[in-house]
Amino acid sequence: MALPIPDLPVLAEDDSMLSRKFGRELANYFAGSPLNRLSFLRTDHAFLSSAFSHPTTKFLLLQNLSPLAKDPTTLAYVHKADVEPLTGPDPFKKTEEQLLQEFNSDVTFPVVLFLGIDEKKKTGFEWREYKGEAHFAVDVTPQGPIAEKAKSVTEAVKAKGIDFLPGARHVSLNAPEAAIYAQARHMLDWNARNPFCGGCGQKTLSTNSGTKRVCPPTDWAGLPDGSKAPKERGHCPTRKGISNLSFPRTDPTIIVAVVSADGTKLLLGRSKRFPPDWYSTLAGFLEPGESIEEAVRREVYEESGVMVGRVVIHSSQPWPYPANLMIGAIAQATPSGETIYLGNDAELEDAKWFSQDEVREALLVGVDQFGQDGSQSRKEGALRLPPQTAIANRLIDAVIGGYLGAASKI
Amino acid sequence: MALPIPDLPVLAEDDSMLSRKFGRELANYFAGSPLNRLSFLRTDHAFLSSAFSHPTTKFLLLQNLSPLAKDPTTLAYVHKADVEPLTGPDPFKKTEEQLLQEFNSDVTFPVVLFLGIDEKKKTGFEWREYKGEAHFAVDVTPQGPIAEKAKSVTEAVKAKGIDFLPGARHVSLNAPEAAIYAQARHMLDWNARNPFCGGCGQKTLSTNSGTKRVCPPTDWAGLPDGSKAPKERGHCPTRKGISNLSFPRTDPTIIVAVVSADGTKLLLGRSKRFPPDWYSTLAGFLEPGESIEEAVRREVYEESGVMVGRVVIHSSQPWPYPANLMIGAIAQATPSGETIYLGNDAELEDAKWFSQDEVREALLVGVDQFGQDGSQSRKEGALRLPPQTAIANRLIDAVIGGYLGAASKI
Numbered sequence: 044m045a046l047p048i049p050d051l052p053v054l055a056e057d058d059s060m061l062s063r064k065f066g067r068e069l070a071n072y073f074a075g076s077p078l079n080r081l082s083f084l085r086t087d088h089a090f091l092s093s094a095f096s097h098p099t100t101k102f103l104l105l106q107n108l109s110p111l112a113k114d115p116t117t118l119a120y121v122h123k124a125d126v127e128p129l130t131g132p133d134p135f136k137k138t139e140e141q142l143l144q145e146f147n148s149d150v151t152f153p154v155v156l157f158l159g160i161d162e163k164k165k166t167g168f169e170w171r172e173y174k175g176e177a178h179f180a181v182d183v184t185p186q187g188p189i190a191e192k193a194k195s196v197t198e199a200v201k202a203k204g205i206d207f208l209p210g211a212r213h214v215s216l217n218a219p220e221a222a223i224y225a226q227a228r229h230m231l232d233w234n235a236r237n238p239f240c241g242g243c244g245q246k247t248l249s250t251n252s253g254t255k256r257v258c259p260p261t262d263w264a265g266l267p268d269g270s271k272a273p274k275e276r277g278h279c280p281t282r283k284g285i286s287n288l289s290f291p292r293t294d295p296t297i298i299v300a301v302v303s304a305d306g307t308k309l310l311l312g313r314s315k316r317f318p319p320d321w322y323s324t325l326a327g328f329l330e331p332g333e334s335i336e337e338a339v340r341r342e343v344y345e346e347s348g349v350m351v352g353r354v355v356i357h358s359s360q361p362w363p364y365p366a367n368l369m370i371g372a373i374a375q376a377t378p379s380g381e382t383i384y385l386g387n388d389a390e391l392e393d394a395k396w397f398s399q400d401e402v403r404e405a406l407l408v409g410v411d412q413f414g415q416d417g418s419q420s421r422k423e424g425a426l427r428l429p430p431q432t433a434i435a436n437r438l439i440d441a442v443i444g445g446y447l448g449a450a451s452k453i
Numbered sequence: 454m455a456l457p458i459p460d461l462p463v464l465a466e467d468d469s470m471l472s473r474k475f476g477r478e479l480a481n482y483f484a485g486s487p488l489n490r491l492s493f494l495r496t497d498h499a500f501l502s503s504a505f506s507h508p509t510t511k512f513l514l515l516q517n518l519s520p521l522a523k524d525p526t527t528l529a530y531v532h533k534a535d536v537e538p539l540t541g542p543d544p545f546k547k548t549e550e551q552l553l554q555e556f557n558s559d560v561t562f563p564v565v566l567f568l569g570i571d572e573k574k575k576t577g578f579e580w581r582e583y584k585g586e587a588h589f590a591v592d593v594t595p596q597g598p599i600a601e602k603a604k605s606v607t608e609a610v611k612a613k614g615i616d617f618l619p620g621a622r623h624v625s626l627n628a629p630e631a632a633i634y635a636q637a638r639h640m641l642d643w644n645a646r647n648p649f650c651g652g653c654g655q656k657t658l659s660t661n662s663g664t665k666r667v668c669p670p671t672d673w674a675g676l677p678d679g680s681k682a683p684k685e686r687g688h689c690p691t692r693k694g695i696s697n698l699s700f701p702r703t704d705p706t707i708i709v710a711v712v713s714a715d716g717t718k719l720l721l722g723r724s725k726r727f728p729p730d731w732y733s734t735l736a737g738f739l740e741p742g743e744s745i746e747e748a749v750r751r752e753v754y755e756e757s758g759v760m761v762g763r764v765v766i767h768s769s770q771p772w773p774y775p776a777n778l779m780i781g782a783i784a785q786a787t788p789s790g791e792t793i794y795l796g797n798d799a800e801l802e803d804a805k806w807f808s809q810d811e812v813r814e815a816l817l818v819g820v821d822q823f824g825q826d827g828s829q830s831r832k833e834g835a836l837r838l839p840p841q842t843a844i845a846n847r848l849i850d851a852v853i854g855g856y857l858g859a860a861s862k863i
Contacts, residue, residue, distance in 0.1 A: 068764065074744035082740070083755055083798040172796075226742030233741070236690065236698060239654030241647040246654065280646065287704055287776055288646060291741050294697055295705045295778050329778060330492070331643070331701050332636030334484035335769040345493055354478065356766045359745040366697055368705050368739060370780075386582075388493040 069441075071360035071371075072214065072432040076222035078159030078178055085251040090170050091135035091157055094177035095123065097168040102126050103158070103180040103223065105231055106197055109207040110224050115215035118224065119205045126181050128199075129153050129192045139250045139257070146259035146273070148246040151188045154234045156180040156253035158226055180227035180253075182235065212364065214432040221432075222361075229363040230254065233291045236365070241288050243279035255289050258282060296367045297338045298326035300357075300438035301349060304378040306447055309402050309439065310349055311426075312394035320409070321427040322395065324435040326369070339372050345387045347394040350380025357441055360434040371434045373442060401426055403443050410436065479851075481770035481781075482624065482842040486632035488569030488588055495661040500580050501545035501567055504587035505533065507578040512536050513568070513590040513633065515641050516607055519617040520634050525625035528634065529615045536591050538609075539563050539602045549660045549667070556669035556683070558656040561598045564644045566590040566663035568636055590637035590663075592645065622774065624842040631842075632771075639773040640664065643701045646775070651698050653689035665699050668692060706777045707748045708736035710767075710848035711759060714788040716857055719812050719849065720759055721836075722804035730819075731837040732805065734845040736779070749782050755797045757804040760790025767851055770844040781844045783856060811836055813853050820846065 084090045094100060101120035104111040113119045134155045137145070160168065160175035167176035185193040197207075208215075216224055230253055240247050240258040247256040258281050261273035281288050301310035301324075311322035327342035329335065336354040343351045351374045360369040383394050397405075405426035421427070429435040494500045504510060511530035514521040521529045544565045547555070570578065570585035577586035595603040607617075618625075626634055640663055650657050650668040657666040668691050671683035691698050711720035711734075721732035737752035739745065746764040753761045761784045770779040793804050807815075815836035831837070839845040 068744075068746050071744065073742065074747060076742060076747070080740065080751060081797075082751070083800075222742060226740070229741030236696070237651040239649065239651055241649055241651040241698075244649030244654040244656065286646070287702065288651075290704075290738070292697065292702055293705055293739060293741055294700075295703055328700070329703060330490065330636075331639030331703055331776065332483065332486060332632060332771045332773060333778075334478075334481065334771060335778075335780070336478050337484060337486070341490060341492070361742045361744060363742065366741065368743075368745075370745070387491075390493075 069358045069437060070218075071358055071369075071434050071437055072218060073221050073225040073361045073363065074359070075218055076159070076226060077161055077163065077219045078223060078226075079162055079173070079175065080159040080226075081157075081173060082254075084170070084173075085157060085254050086139070088135045088138050091252050092133050093170060094157065094160075094168055095133065095135055095155070095179065097177055098123075099164070099167040100177040100179065103178065103227055104183045104196070104200065104207075105180060105227060106183050106185075106193075106207045108184075108228050108232055109209070110213060110216075110227070111200060111205055112208040112216070113205065115208065116217050118216065118220045119200075120178075121200055121205075125200060126155075126183075126196060129183060129189065129196045130155050130181060135252065142248060142250060143257065143259045144261070144273075145263065146248055146261065147263040149264040152249065153189050153193070154182045154231055154249050154253045156182075156227060156230050156234075158223060178223065180231060182231045184235070214430065225361050225363045229293070229361070229366055230291055232363070232365045240279055240281060242281045242286065243277055245276055245279065254291065257289060292366055294367050295329040295335075295338075296326060296362070296369050297329055297335060297342055297372060298324050298369050298434055298438065299339050299343060299351075299354070299372040299374050300324045300435075300442050301343055301347075301351060301374045301376055302442060302447065303381055303396060304352075304376050306375070308396040308398055309442060310343075310347060310376070310383075310394060310396055311402075311439075312347060312391040314390065315392045317392075318427065320424060321429075322393075322397070323429050323433075324438055325391075325394075326435075327390075329370070335370055335372070339374055343374065346385075346391050348382060348384025348387060349394075350377045351375065352377045352380075357438055357446070358434065360437075362434075369434045371438050373438060373446060397426060399443060402428075402439060406436075406440060406443060479768045479847060480628075481768055481779075481844050481847060482628060483631050483635040483771045483773065484769070485628055486569070486636060487571055487573065487629045488633060488636075489572055489583070489585065490569040490636075491567075491583060492664075494580070494583075495567060495664050496549070498545045498548050501662050502543050503580060504567065504570075504578055505543065505545055505565070505589065507587060508533075509574070509577040510587040510589065513588065513637055514593045514606070514610065514617075515590060515637060516593050516595075516603075516617045518594075518638050518642055519619065520623060520626075520637070521610060521615055522618040522626070523615065525618065526627050528626065528630045529610075530588075531610055531615075535610060536565075536593075536606060539593060539599065539606045540565050540591060545662065552658060552660060553667065553669045554671070554683075555673065556658055556671065557673040559674040562659065563599055563603070564592045564641055564659050564663045566592075566637060566640050566644075568633060588633065590641060592641045594645070624840065635771050635773040639703070639771070639776055640701060642773070642775050650689055650691060652691040652696065653687055655686055655689065664701065667699060702776055704777050705739040705745075705748075706736060706772070706779050707739055707745060707752055707782060708734050708779050708844055708848065709749050709753060709761075709764070709782040709784050710734045710845075710852050711753055711757075711761060711784045711786055712852055712857065713791055713806060714762075714786050716785070718806040718808055719852060720753075720757060720786070720793075720804060720806055721812075721849075722757060722801040724800065725802045727802075728837065730834060731839075732803075732807070733839050733843075734848055735801075735804075736845075737800075739780070745780055745782070749784055753784065756795075756801050758792060758794025758797060759804075760787045761785065762787045762790075767848055767856070768844065770847075772844075779844050781848050783848060783852060807836060809853060812838075812849060816846075816850060816853060 162175040164176035329338040572585035574586035
């Protein structure tokens, strides 16, 4: 007996991962990467070596987490020859086992992160059944023992007239490259934040091309030349079984557009850090032992006093500042739960119910584009909203665009 | 202009957080806690002291992460007097600032975790406008310098005939208490796994009643009696601004029931660790720089070779083993992407398309109840599925129950 699936249009297909990645949902900014990560090959050092050495392979450089870019909208990639002064000719020559045996906590290797392959570029690298242009990211921040080598790389590329994108957020990049950058930034930042083991306090080693950090059982640091065996290190609980401390951290965060019980108003709040007249959807970290819907109800209650009934998950957005997964929801207040009370949490400076007309107007004239105040036509003191690169804007836009009255997505 | 919201039944209300926590979505096992966490009061040591000392306050003990329980379905709580030999009369006497100033890395405090208040119990504790029975969890694992004190607590409760629940999973607990346990387990485990700072390798201090770990700038350890000032500790990057390393980690994980393009079949897989005939939905960790839908498509492709088009998020489940948020989805394969290929990732031993009839039968007779093989009526070699406490079962049940043909949730 077949399931009834009324009105179920079939997804367009071609032979690359790219199109298969898009169903019917909204792809928020920083999502929608064109790369196939081939995550199962990260443990294969022969694969990594081969990808690293291929002439079509692209290297993205990050300095203090800023990407090398041609212009504010486009990343700049360099070649293997450009990174070699820092990485050496083959940073993947050795297996994880060999690296662990040779671990010396006084020696620092740069993080060379395998991002994936772009299967649209079929003339690129081949490995088994996988074909495409390989992409790596390299952390070239001039720090610690590798500072000089990193500098030699960055100075050489700057001499060619390319530079790192200034600023703290990089929301001017074109969408597919923003997703590549999000992956690179989140992963390299995780490596930079976690040089030590949370379980035992000893130095860790980056393996699997920047996607795992291991706490080695032995160390050659400080031993005289000609030593035959390394020192045993202190006990570490992460060495037994699989520990999540060895893998990148992503913090699930809820963000929610709350509509009034009758659907006519939208709840928005502002923190003290916001520019004048600027309001946004409420947001907060999901806590241990909570479902997404529970986190939404708790955060809205804590920040605004409003009681939420139904919660529907709308879309999600990777947000690499430093490591968030924004889970976007649209929720409905209960009829007697609409009173705003800021006395629970001190997080918001203000929260207000806005009419749909006010919000619709703000979407048109109160949204900044690339750091510029959105429009001259905004009235003094009228509502301003976050840009379209933020999921907050997409949630607000969905409500105003009739999401509540729309049919099911499946 | 009002938004059109056709057929929008209003949520039932009463005056507690509990009912407000439930909208129309499915509450999976380990979600649906009856407690209001009052997370904004965790920084208020006077509040915590007062809650700790109230005669109605309940203390849940965990030993090696197993809860104290009356029987396999019900938690056992103890009183302040029972935990005092370990915690002292008031573990919240000091502010975070004072604790930081007095930090001595040779001194170990037990973690006393504030879980929240049960507002249904109005005769309990009162603080400002908040009323209800306060709940704490205390880690009584006999380890390190506090081993003897912890033992004195556990032996005293065991002498009363109460014991810790055996086993590695605690899915026999009644649902509201399972959610309380999930919160306690996840948080206490996070504290136990992270005694050191990942940013600098030095010991950290648990503050905010077990919900934050701080890397103190100074240390009194090893100083002679009468010393006037503590030693400065090494630089730590987590001390500047807000660091996610200071807060509990939750790993977002996708889990997905994939239906065939025509909706007639369901894709299930098995790992080598599974009991005979047992299959489940596919699952895997969400990666940095991915939306939920992208993670679903990647994991299904990597584990089974199947290409997924549309993805709809169904529900979520906190899974405290050790720290997951399971994000449950229902997805649809593309018409030409249904061929199973296990050669990408080596994770699954097998993956298969099952007919709806097979799966419907397995939901009836192939599901274990509390560790017992589900039914005598299951045919030799017929499909077995995970229990109802697992979101995998709920996703499969949703598909078989007609989810794909159902109307929108909002």
